[in-house]
Amino acid sequence: MTSEQAVNNRVSVSPSRMKLTGDGSEGVFLGTRCKECELHILGDSMFCPRCTSAEHEPVELSSSGKLYSYTVIHVPPPGWKGQVPFVLGAVKLPEGPHVTSEVINADPQTIEIDSPMTMVLQPGDTDEDGREIMVYKWEAAKA
Ligand SMILES: [Zn+2]
Numbered sequence: 001m002t003s004e005q006a007v008n009n010r011v012s013v014s015p016s017r018m019k020l021t022g023d024g025s026e027g028v029f030l031g032t033r034c035k036e037c038e039l040h041i042l043g044d045s046m047f048c049p050r051c052t053s054a055e056h057e058p059v060e061l062s063s064s065g066k067l068y069s070y071t072v073i074h075v076p077p078p079g080w081k082g083q084v085p086f087v088l089g090a091v092k093l094p095e096g097p098h099v100t101s102e103v104i105n106a107d108p109q110t111i112e113i114d115s116p117m118t119m120v121l122q123p124g125d126t127d128e129d130g131r132e133i134m135v136y137k138w139e140a141a142k143a
Helices: none
Strands: 010-012 019-023 026-034 039-040 054-059 065-072 085-093 098-103 116-124 133-139
Touching: 010 019, 019 133, 026 116, 026 133, 039 054, 065 098
Parallel strands: 010 133, 098 133
Antiparallel strands: 019 026, 026 039, 026 054, 065 085, 065 116, 085 098, 116 133
């Protein structure tokens, strides 16, 4: 994993899925578009999961979408340093892929399916080189 690019001593949590932009506090989702059937997927893939074509090209995906599904996590995964309980949401991008991450500043009592969501980055851990690992989260889009 030495190909990842650091921006301002920050790195993406998943360089094949999200690239840092600007001063490294913002990012854009990376995906793959199938040239045969137009399916968009998040990240990289050797073959299209729908039509198995290997003819595809890298694309940038939208940084916002609509909440497709969510669950409230009361027992976090090992190493979780965020607050508990938290909302884990799957957001459907306009291009089609679902992106699952924590929904921050969300009230599990009032969160609604189909609400507009926008991607925000938060610093997580630091890597072995002392760089901040930027993690993508969802947050309700400001009206
Ligand atoms: Zn395809």
